[in-house]
Amino acid sequence: MNNTNQAGKGPILELRNLSIALRTGNAGVLNIVENISFSLHQGHTLGVVGESGCGKSILASSLLKLAPNGTEERLSGQVLLDGHDLVPVGEKAMRQIRGHKMAMIFQEPMTALNPAYRIETQMREALRAHKRIGYRESQRLIVELLNQVGIPQSRTVARQFPHQLSGGMRQRVMIAMAISCMPELLIADEPTTALDVTIQAQILALMKDIKEKLKAAIIFISHDMGVIREIADYVMVMYAGELVEYSPCDEIFSRPLHPYTSALLKSIPRSKNNADELYTIRDTVPQIGAMPRGCRFSPRCDCALPRCHEEKPSEIFEGEHRVRCWKYGNI
Numbered sequence: 568m569n570n571t572n573q574a575g576k577g578p579i580l581e582l583r584n585l586s587i588a589l590r591t592g593n594a595g596v597l598n599i600v601e602n603i604s605f606s607l608h609q610g611h612t613l614g615v616v617g618e619s620g621c622g623k624s625i626l627a628s629s630l631l632k633l634a635p636n637g638t639e640e641r642l643s644g645q646v647l648l649d650g651h652d653l654v655p656v657g658e659k660a661m662r663q664i665r666g667h668k669m670a671m672i673f674q675e676p677m678t679a680l681n682p683a684y685r686i687e688t689q690m691r692e693a694l695r696a697h698k699r700i701g702y703r704e705s706q707r708l709i710v711e712l713l714n715q716v717g718i719p720q721s722r723t724v725a726r727q728f729p730h731q732l733s734g735g736m737r738q739r740v741m742i743a744m745a746i747s748c749m750p751e752l753l754i755a756d757e758p759t760t761a762l763d764v765t766i767q768a769q770i771l772a773l774m775k776d777i778k779e780k781l782k783a784a785i786i787f788i789s790h791d792m793g794v795i796r797e798i799a800d801y802v803m804v805m806y807a808g809e810l811v812e813y814s815p816c817d818e819i820f821s822r823p824l825h826p827y828t829s830a831l832l833k834s835i836p837r838s839k840n841n842a843d844e845l846y847t848i849r850d851t852v853p854q855i856g857a858m859p860r861g862c863r864f865s866p867r868c869d870c871a872l873p874r875c876h877e878e879k880p881s882e883i884f885e886g887e888h889r890v891r892c893w894k895y896g897n898i
């Protein structure tokens with residue numbers, strides 16, 4: 568399963584000052600994501616964390632140029648895939664890139680699976696969209712892929728419809744479809760969140776296995792810092808549409824710099840049975856269109872200085888560790 572599409576030495580994905588606005592039917596134009604930059608190399612997994620509504624899914628789907636239904640996405644900045652900017656690329660060319668160079672795994676597999684078709688029909692279509700292969704070869708590949716993602720009785724499952732499978736099995740099928748064309752970039756948006764706890768652990772183990780074998784670049788979105796710790800090489804922490812901290816994974820846990828990251832880490836339950844121990848960040852995330860003037864986290868921050876309420880912090884670099892916070896304003 569080694570990835571043969573690999574690029575040279577440069578990053579597979581590089582975002583340069585990417586901002587995303589959504590044009591919606593009744594709410595007008597909403598600025599959802601602002602000024603995100605990072606690079607991601609082959610074989611590396613970037614974990615993306617942040618509270619609900621901070622723009623993780625919009626960021627992920629914008630890379631494939633898939634706007635939510637009923638909206639239109641406006642991207643500014645650059646999204647470089649193998650050095651080629653996708654921002655000006657039209658829908659026709661994007662169809663060739665989706666599923667081939669980039670693939671996505673969604674939280675709810677039914678978003679991507681068609682309930683009306685057998686698994687094998689959907690997988691064959693995905694395979695044949697990008698490869699010239701005959702029926703027999705596609706059947707062989709489908710069974711091989713289903714085996715690879717740990718589906719028992721893969722021949723039988725291939726003949727079934729999505730509703731005949733459990734949530735965990737459907738997610739395995741989604742993963743099989745996503746890896747079928749050996750993408751260079753795999754985006755997984757909360758792939759374990761909708762599943763039972765025991766199944767979550769199995770799917771996470773499968774994702775780790777895929778990471779080792781596919782050697783693709785992976786963007787892995789999760790609410791769960793515990794999950795991120797297990798799979799990510801780098802972590803990006805988002806708050807209200809902005810990158811607030813980015814660093815190698817170990818450092819986020821051993822030396823978080825942004826007060827928001829520290830608060831997220833404090834809110835991980837130490838014991839699953841004792842809800843009393845849970846730390847919660849005071850107040851709520853600001854609304855789109857009513858963002859605080861300075862640092863967007865400042866109204867909720869225990870360390871906020873007067874300056875934080877007035878001026879946006881610029882980004883401070885310390886090796887690969889990046890943070891936007893006035894606490895480190897004069898480093």
Ligand SMILES: Nc1ncnc2c1ncn2[C@@H]1O[C@H](COP(=O)(O)OP(=O)(O)OP(=O)(O)O)[C@@H](O)[C@H]1O
Binds near residue numbers: 620
């Ligand atoms: N179809 C839409 N129309 C209008 N606004 C939208 C739409 N989809 C998302 N948004 C807004 O964009 C922002 C970011 O949403 P997004 O789904 O990316 O958040 P998220 O970080 O993935 O949250 P979660 O952790 O709950 O999945 C939110 O404020 C949301 O209200």
Ligand SMILES: [Mg+2]
Binds near residue numbers: 624
């Ligand atoms: Mg989401």
